[in-house]
Amino acid sequence: MSNASDGISPRCAARWGETELLVMHRPDCPLLIVEKLTLDLSGRRILEDLNLAVQRGEFLGLIGPNGGGKTSLLRVLLGLLPPTAGKVRWAHAPGVSSRIGYVPQRAEADKNYPLAAREIVKQGVPGAWPLWGARRREAGRRADELLASVGLAEQARTPFVWLSGGQQRRLLLARALMSQPQALLLDEPTAGVDAQGQEQVCGILRELSRQGIAVILVSHDIPLITAHADRIACLSVRLHWHGAAQALDSRTVNALYRCELDRYQLFSQREPDHVQPHACNSPHP
């Protein structure tokens, strides 16, 4: 089992948060540090003694069984849940967006919510006041670009609730990108998305990662995660394992999910040119 603090120089970690300038001038400083995080909800232990560090531009896959605390961890990272113990520290560098993009499993909007897809994407622009003039036109142009990038250009005027589940998730990804975040947290964005859509979403995430945006992706789709993520963390209340995606073996996954999983199936998506359509499906352990 790897140590979550690997790669963080003691000096950097010790001075974390004391000065934004130091953080900015030390590219080896992680964007996110989670220290001894413990979370209890309604008397139940959800997360225990979790240590994790995420670098800028890193693509971290988060896997684990249902009830393992993956979604709760994202909610703590977003500040939606206060940790029972431990700390979550995000780096804030001057001149760099400090925003965190979030793509939830599903939107809360009810089946009659009337707003069109393009309007939902435009909601991603930070701020409270109405947009006027050039800023409004710029927001519209960027929304159109993002809709096109997730393959929903033709659905721009379609009400959000008319879109299929997979289309809605892709739209929420476009919405999250409107704020030009420094990190993107995604909760099962490929669930219910067809193979082509999954590849499209993961391709976008890889490109974002290359641009320096940290990506934390929660998914049960282990083949997909192993194919695209730089690092993988296996979470089931405690952090069972984390390390390079290539180092993840079936024994670790079996222990995590307590099931048998063929190693070939795990890594069948390593080479994008040889993607087998069946490998995109979740193994449903």
Place this chain on the structure above:
Amino acid sequence: MSHLLQLDAFWRYDFLGRALLAACLMGLGCGLLSPLIVLRRLSFSADGLAHASLGGLALGIVLLNTGLTPTLGGYLVSFVFTCLVAVAIAFFSGGNRLQSDTAVGACYVAAFALGVLLLSMHQGFSAHLDQFLFGSILAVEPLECGLLAALAGAVALFCFLQWRWLGQWTFDEELARASGVPASALRYGLIVLIAATVILSVKVVGVLLVTSMLILPGAIGTLSARRLSAIVACSVGAALGSCLLGIVASNASNIPPGPAMVLVAFGAFVTAYWLRSRRDRRAHRAPQSSPS
């Protein structure tokens, strides 16, 4: 036409002019709040607060001993009481023991019953209860017009300053919170504005009919448009139109103004629903717009 509708009466008689002004100001406030209530699924909460305001008005009358006409102090007592009912609803619906609609139903009935009980202690109770339930717009005084104008201004300012946050909040509360939107503050702000609106609208349409002015314009807006700005514009237009048409029809035909305004709004709602159904059928027939 002007003669038939007796429009000149609104300029000739002060009380009619005040009634028209009060109706328009109420329409503006309700038209701005209504889409938020509908999109955030707070219709039943708004209805509950409208009923609960009767308890507050009655309490104000009893505590300040002002007779059956509410004063500024009475409105303040009612506002505090209605806000306390909202806090009680939040308390009972918190902690995963009760659904919020159950808590609303339980609290508003109790507050309404308290209002009827307190009013029944006054002489002439039965003669004056109607004015609380269905309004007495012709008895609106300059104080109420001033308060309604201040309220409409506060609602407009709230909507303007929080415009995009409100849009995010109506879509998904948790997603909005994750984006840094102060969702709890928006919820409490909206509840306070709803409480003030229902209390100040008592004389215009009454506690029973004000709910319709808080729901129907927003429903018309959401049926008519796909952008938040257009939804709010439709809602304000529908609310103002209903109030104006209702009060003019009431004056011309000698019918009660409150029900006339509500029925005009309902007519607009049915029309908007029919138009939306027709548009949706056409859109579903087009291959691009249909959900895959």
